[in-house]
Amino acid sequence: MALNPALKKRLPLIVAGVVGVALIVGGVVWWQGKQRWEATENAFVQADTTEVSPQIDGYVVEVLVADNQRVEAGQVLIRLDDADARANLAQAEAELSALQAGVQNVDARAAQEQAMIASRAAAVSQAQAQADLARQQVARYGALAEKGWVSQQRIETERAGVRTAQASVAEAQAALVAEQRAAGVLGSTRTQSVATVEQARAAVDKARIALERTVIRAPVSGVIGARGVRVGQYVRPGGSILSIVPLGDTYVVANFKETQVGRLRLGQTVEIKADAFKGQPLTGRIESFAPATGSEFALIPVENATGNFTKITQRVPVRIRVERREGAALRPGLSVEVKVDLKSAGTLTFAEAAAAPVQTAAVAGPVAQ
Template structure:
């Protein structure tokens, strides 16, 4: 009989323990369910979110052979740091050629300026010659009138009158020649001034070519557009690159944000400036603060390369995701955060 009583007590104890365990598990389940319901009523969250940052591919603006590569993979660089130097000998020759063209244009301008001054001086001489020729013509005209009167009175011979008349004709032609010479001088000055203006334009063009040659030469030194970290190193010294060819990517570590893709049923009540709590998968037990900076005006599927066409008849209703841009609050240590890290964001739901 004693063994039977012992087994009965053991069974009773096991039953009580089982009942307690079930009760404890039920209480725990109820507590977690209540917490879940309370959390769901207070917050909207998603783990479909990643840290984003500007990743700028630095491209060559000039072609040539690489002379020096001054960076390593994943190296920290500051804005303006030299990354790559190209062989600039061809570009230096272009600069010298443009400088020579500019100097030649300046020399031609100086020659033309001297020619213009000489032509203008010649016109002054022509003006004085006109005055002399005009005075001579007037004198000869008076002699012709006087000898004509004397001829009418038979005081001189016809030969004497003809000699005076010939001298008058010579003086008149000389006067006309000096007048035409002055006109020719003015035309020569105008022609030289037009050539000078043309050379002035040529000088401007030579200056522009020189500036362009210097600009192209400056492209042989490739610098970092902003501070950050370099990406993979895929170039070596001696390699030939073309204009527009990407050389290395720079990750801007000073400007980071999060793109969180919330379900369309979650964004109701969200607004720009709303506070957000951020948990980073790679960093435990730390909550980052942020604010909603922008809410997309369209679902993510509408930005896809081949958006779905529901009018084809193959419609299956799928909850869409709406991208929300979240900016980190200032005065936080975000240096440890890397672009592409997965995060979980939590937004207080609208009451």
């Protein structure tokens, strides 16, 4: 059917009007979306993966976990051959028992020395009493000799008795001093023996720790990954044998352009979309801003002190906390798309967080269970 000539002339104007209205509506929608959301596709799921390493060397005799198995903190993962560790512990305990017996022997000798000291002290007292009696006898016979009632020979005999008694006192005192010095030597010997016992007890504790370390336990809860250990393998301290991924504590690191981060605030709501979970948007919140751009943490930092410098927009990593009840499905390494709701409540801006880093720790609030 032929078009009306007048309509035919107005058709380009009508099409242009429709296109113009569509552009206006699209522009308004785009502008409103730009005002409401800040988005990026440069985002990835991450988790604080724990690398499990043995603390002692030895042969693996038992592997109690499989790939991709969920484990709880403290669960036994691997057992190493503990024959040497048990022998070392038995030897250390035997040496400790021998040294403790030595201390008991010193204590018994010290008790005996105390008894000897008491005996020597009694002997000194007895000798002093004999000496006092001898001096009294000399004084008494001296008074009688002045009256002529006692011979001079008797006086000399009594005086000799005094000298003998004094010599006995000196001998008893010397014996007492010798016993006291022997007791002092035993005291220093006991101190040395006790120190040796403590050293042996430390050796026992060290051997017991080495035995306990033949059993490798999960330090955190999570899922086993990168299990590279097998029965019969010889492992050494520091070598990674498996990884534990805490899937319930995953988070997203979104790399926003430096022209975008100025509008972001800590605590703002984030909508997360993952290709692996179509139609299942997740929710998160901005937890922190990185202290530098991603290029600063590269193995080979970019050197811009050249004559042919070209300005490239840098990206700042932003950490996003995923709600735990939803984030348990995420796997580290997945790429996601994030959209930050700029109208949601937030606290510190990117600049304020950099100026007051101490206040950024608790802005995200409690994690939802």
